[in-house]
Amino acid sequence: MIEIKNLHANIEGKEILKGLNLKVNAGEVHAIMGPNGAGKSTLASILAGREEYEITEGEVTFEGSDLLELSTEERAHLGLFLAFQYPVEIPGVSNVNFLRTAINEIRDAKGEDPISAKDFMAMVREKSKIVELDSSLASRSVNEGFSGGEKKRNEIFQMAMLNPKLAVLDETDSGLDIDALRIVAKGVNTLKSADNATIVITHYQRLLDYIVPDFVHVLHDGRIVKTGSKELALELEEKGYDWIKEETQVG
Amino acid sequence: MAQYTENELAKDLDNQDYKFGFVTDVETDKIPEGLNEDIIRIISSKKNEPSWLLEYRLKSFEIWKNMAEPNWAHVKYNKPDFQKITYFAAPKQSKKYESWDDVDPEMKETMAKLGISLEEQKKLTGVAVDFVMDSVSVATSFKSKLKELGIIFCSFSEAVQEYPELVKEHMGTVVPNTDNFYAALNSAVFTDGSFCYIPKGVRCPMELSTYFRINAGGTGQFERTLVIADEGSYVSYLEGCTAPQRDENQLHAAVVELKAMNDAEIKYSTVQNWYPGDENGIGGVFNFVTKRGICETNAKISWTQVETGSAVTWKYPSCILKGDGAIGEFYSVAVTNNYQQADTGTKMIHLGKRTKSTIISKGISAGNSENSYRGLVQIQKNAHGARNFSQCDSLLMTDHCGAHTFPYIECKNPSAQIEHEATTSKIGEDQLFYCKQRGISEEKAISLIVNGYCKEVLNQLPMEFAVEAQKLLAISLEGSVG
Amino acid sequence: MEDVLTQTKFDILKTRLTQTVLPLSEEAKEKAQALLECSDFPTRRNEAWKYTNVNGLNKLLLDDSGSKSTELSIISKNAQRVHVVNGHIAKDQTALSGVKTSWTLLPELASEEPFDALNLLYCTAAIELNFDDLENKTIELVFENTCNSVISPRLFINCKKGAKGTVILNFQGTEDNASFINVSTYVEVEENANLSIHKIQKNGINAFDLQREYVNQADNSTFTMNTFPLSGKMTRNDLMINVNGNNCETFMNGAYTLKGKSHCDNHTTVDHKVAHCYSKELYKGVIDDRATNVFNGKVFVRKDAQKINAFQSNANILLSDTGTVNSKPELEIYADDVKCSHGSTTGQLDEEAVFYLRSRGLSEKSAKELLVKAFLGEVLEEVDHDDVRSYVEEQIELHFSA
Numbered sequence A: 001m002i003e004i005k006n007l008h009a010n011i012e013g014k015e016i017l018k019g020l021n022l023k024v025n026a027g028e029v030h031a032i033m034g035p036n037g038a039g040k041s042t043l044a045s046i047l048a049g050r051e052e053y054e055i056t057e058g059e060v061t062f063e064g065s066d067l068l069e070l071s072t073e074e075r076a077h078l079g080l081f082l083a084f085q086y087p088v089e090i091p092g093v094s095n096v097n098f099l100r101t102a103i104n105e106i107r108d109a110k111g112e113d114p115i116s117a118k119d120f121m122a123m124v125r126e127k128s129k130i131v132e133l134d135s136s137l138a139s140r141s142v143n144e145g146f147s148g149g150e151k152k153r154n155e156i157f158q159m160a161m162l163n164p165k166l167a168v169l170d171e172t173d174s175g176l177d178i179d180a181l182r183i184v185a186k187g188v189n190t191l192k193s194a195d196n197a198t199i200v201i202t203h204y205q206r207l208l209d210y211i212v213p214d215f216v217h218v219l220h221d222g223r224i225v226k227t228g229s230k231e232l233a234l235e236l237e238e239k240g241y242d243w244i245k246e247e248t249q250v251g
Numbered sequence B: 001m002a003q004y005t006e007n008e009l010a011k012d013l014d015n016q017d018y019k020f021g022f023v024t025d026v027e028t029d030k031i032p033e034g035l036n037e038d039i040i041r042i043i044s045s046k047k048n049e050p051s052w053l054l055e056y057r058l059k060s061f062e063i064w065k066n067m068a069e070p071n072w073a074h075v076k077y078n079k080p081d082f083q084k085i086t087y088f089a090a091p092k093q094s095k096k097y098e099s100w101d102d103v104d105p106e107m108k109e110t111m112a113k114l115g116i117s118l119e120e121q122k123k124l125t126g127v128a129v130d131f132v133m134d135s136v137s138v139a140t141s142f143k144s145k146l147k148e149l150g151i152i153f154c155s156f157s158e159a160v161q162e163y164p165e166l167v168k169e170h171m172g173t174v175v176p177n178t179d180n181f182y183a184a185l186n187s188a189v190f191t192d193g194s195f196c197y198i199p200k201g202v203r204c205p206m207e208l209s210t211y212f213r214i215n216a217g218g219t220g221q222f223e224r225t226l227v228i229a230d231e232g233s234y235v236s237y238l239e240g241c242t243a244p245q246r247d248e249n250q251l252h253a254a255v256v257e258l259k260a261m262n263d264a265e266i267k268y269s270t271v272q273n274w275y276p277g278d279e280n281g282i283g284g285v286f287n288f289v290t291k292r293g294i295c296e297t298n299a300k301i302s303w304t305q306v307e308t309g310s311a312v313t314w315k316y317p318s319c320i321l322k323g324d325g326a327i328g329e330f331y332s333v334a335v336t337n338n339y340q341q342a343d344t345g346t347k348m349i350h351l352g353k354r355t356k357s358t359i360i361s362k363g364i365s366a367g368n369s370e371n372s373y374r375g376l377v378q379i380q381k382n383a384h385g386a387r388n389f390s391q392c393d394s395l396l397m398t399d400h401c402g403a404h405t406f407p408y409i410e411c412k413n414p415s416a417q418i419e420h421e422a423t424t425s426k427i428g429e430d431q432l433f434y435c436k437q438r439g440i441s442e443e444k445a446i447s448l449i450v451n452g453y454c455k456e457v458l459n460q461l462p463m464e465f466a467v468e469a470q471k472l473l474a475i476s477l478e479g480s481v482g
Numbered sequence C: 001m002e003d004v005l006t007q008t009k010f011d012i013l014k015t016r017l018t019q020t021v022l023p024l025s026e027e028a029k030e031k032a033q034a035l036l037e038c039s040d041f042p043t044r045r046n047e048a049w050k051y052t053n054v055n056g057l058n059k060l061l062l063d064d065s066g067s068k069s070t071e072l073s074i075i076s077k078n079a080q081r082v083h084v085v086n087g088h089i090a091k092d093q094t095a096l097s098g099v100k101t102s103w104t105l106l107p108e109l110a111s112e113e114p115f116d117a118l119n120l121l122y123c124t125a126a127i128e129l130n131f132d133d134l135e136n137k138t139i140e141l142v143f144e145n146t147c148n149s150v151i152s153p154r155l156f157i158n159c160k161k162g163a164k165g166t167v168i169l170n171f172q173g174t175e176d177n178a179s180f181i182n183v184s185t186y187v188e189v190e191e192n193a194n195l196s197i198h199k200i201q202k203n204g205i206n207a208f209d210l211q212r213e214y215v216n217q218a219d220n221s222t223f224t225m226n227t228f229p230l231s232g233k234m235t236r237n238d239l240m241i242n243v244n245g246n247n248c249e250t251f252m253n254g255a256y257t258l259k260g261k262s263h264c265d266n267h268t269t270v271d272h273k274v275a276h277c278y279s280k281e282l283y284k285g286v287i288d289d290r291a292t293n294v295f296n297g298k299v300f301v302r303k304d305a306q307k308i309n310a311f312q313s314n315a316n317i318l319l320s321d322t323g324t325v326n327s328k329p330e331l332e333i334y335a336d337d338v339k340c341s342h343g344s345t346t347g348q349l350d351e352e353a354v355f356y357l358r359s360r361g362l363s364e365k366s367a368k369e370l371l372v373k374a375f376l377g378e379v380l381e382e383v384d385h386d387d388v389r390s391y392v393e394e395q396i397e398l399h400f401s402a
Ligand SMILES: Nc1ncnc2c1ncn2[C@@H]1O[C@H](COP(=O)(O)OP(=O)(O)O)[C@@H](O)[C@H]1O
Pocket: A011, A012, A014, A016, A034, A035, A036, A037, A038, A039, A040, A041, A042, A043, A052
């Protein structure tokens, strides 16, 4: 699905990613954990094509294409989805209007006809149930006046609507209470299939109780320094990140 | 969802050139260019006007000659040569049409290109169209239906012939010929326009609408609109403008007067799309308009405008809140791109007690354009309990455009409450990125964000207009992010 | 008769002024004279003077009548002080470091403003203040106006690289003083410097006070101007700040209390010429009786001055039926990556709040006073000089008890 090789990236002259490698296959769930400032959001932003970052080395292949050559929207057309750590508000633009535009643009890129209003509304009703999103939120402006939890659920709702190949969830769990966490996780699990894959970025283990990962990676100082199974997350929870830091320094 | 228009939008995006840039080949009856008393006499006699109107025109001309063109607005342009303008052009066949079948086919085609196919609109309920082409009204529909209710909706010239007392009584009482340079000029040379009278207690059952366009080359446009809503009546009036492509600058100096008697309400909406000039700032219409309304006791006037056109715009639809409890509203979106310049806003003059005004202005500047909000809120001594709220936001799309806010707030009454807020900011990079991540192209993302930003104003427009306005916003801002 | 017709109001005013004895270069003199020659008093047609009429200047007697001995307030006991009595530097003062009062030639700084030219040609005192260390010393200039005179000081304030300084401009007039105060202040805030100016205008009720400050800010500097027009018949302040350097901070605060027939006009301009700067402006005031307040705040953001954050706010409380408030906050913006906002409110005291306080036992008068003080308190909170803040608080107190 996606393969990242030796990725190096800078922002404002400071090197954040320092040779990152990661391979994700269809049907897999990967968790990326790491302390604050490790570069997790940076990785997510680079995959989505944010322009502030300068890529100095490395390559990323996504579904057979050179991802780094594509514009942000072309990546989205290929099925890359990022659930933002901080979803932005777009005043005056209703969620449904926004999503319908997005769906039709993606369809258009694939040479498909636009979705009919009827099918679209049916889909809105169906998918909003998955994340237990009040249907009134669908007609409100994108993220405007949403609570933290609503914003995160809205991200998963959008994910459900756009049905991506690869979803990258950046700290979708942070700031959620236990009910919201369960809802978000349920959404992600419902959408999981053999054809798609998920990268879950978090720095708490608790989300992984609900979304069970096939692999857990530790991102530290711009590199994946350790990869393991679900148990690695528990170990991190217990011991913190310091032992990883020490270990890598020794190594 | 019903008013969602992405597909139509996509179609329009294919055609970036000014879409109404064509010239209809109708024989026009022109008089020589230039301005003097004789020309005014010719206009007046061609229109078969009563002598009081000719006198009014001549008086206005005297006043105009002694006035200087205003220069306080934040706009720069080459002053028009008033002797190089033709002040009268009427389509040759000046007889009235009995039915739509009689209308010149070429003219019908023009209307179709303008997207206002009357044949269709006749079937659709709701819109009666008074079509002004080169100053003379050539078609009016729904007249009979309106007539039943006692509503008068006709061309200004027709009103002068048929209802001279009404015209004489009200014309120039809201915008006197001494008001300003362009109003004086208009009062001297106006050729035609619309007239509307709603009798006491009548709610006009449909949106009244007028489309203007400039046609014959070098023809000035001097429309005059007078809307009178008698006590307790209601009317919603739409005005839309499109103009064909021209290289030389064309002057448009209209006067619009609204009178809302006690308890009456007038809603006046404009989508303005005069030719803005090309990407290099060549050509385009000068739009110097005086629009004003008077509200008597508990009356309400609401101006809504979406301005995307004109090379230079100078326009301040205003309300004189004369009666107690009167309400004035101004909702505006002004978009400028390339080398367009707009200096627009409103004046809310509070005279009566408990008068209220609301101003919502959204400016969007792109390219090398200049976009200014200029507004006056004046609370006079006796306006006890007056309220005003103003929100003026500016959105900047590039780093070579300008966005300016010049509010004037004058208060002479302690019980008045005035609130003014303004913000200026760049179109949100984060918002654009978010849209793009969801697969939406930059152009479309801009159009989405801008339409969202203007929502409060667009919501004030009647449905058909809102759709058209959204399209216009998208077209005007193409390729504008720098 | 011809002459009379072409005589300007400046010509009339000039006949009643005494030319300066301070050393001016011929060139500066000629330039100022030429500017005055082709100027007249501003009229309504002049946008910057739309609401303010200074014709009354020519009705002032300016005959030096009045007592010379009255004691007037000083603001900061700990400050180094220079006394200027009826426009002239008091003779028997000890020399202070960083203060220059004697000249071989006045600096040739000049603006295009006729009243600045007038200040130069009829200058009564020229003072230069220099701050060159981190000590943050306070220098207070006390202007004691007890006679009906022409007070025309020209001030030069320099805060050198990396230095910190505080200036108090304390204008004090006897109660019924009818002077013509005309001040030009030139300020340079150099790189990394931090300068605060506190200006108190406690003028006599018949005095005309026209002041201009021309400020230049260099990279990484901070400048604060706090203005307190407390009394006077006519007060006009023009504060013009050029932010020429990157990464600067600029603060402008004002609080005014107007009553009687006084007229107060604060014009401020902050001109952001380069990137990454922050400016914040807060002017608040209370208008009573037949008084008029004018506020005009301009924020310019020039092309290429990206990443500017500029905020501007003006709030007024109108207490009487006969007072007038004119507020014109302006934004003129030519760069795109900016965040600017302004707000203006005008109204009366919140009746609900008055009622609430009365229901708790306060008299109507003291309820109103309390609310007004709270309203102005927001500005005072911005004042980081204790002596200045407590003086202004005291004056506000007095204003309402009188
Ligand atoms: N726009 C930026 N400018 C400068 N530094 C940045 C920017 N964004 C992120 N960084 C820096 O990059 C590092 C990684 O940040 P981030 O990817 O957000 O970490 P994480 O998501 O793992 O907490 C941090 O040191 C952060 O300060």
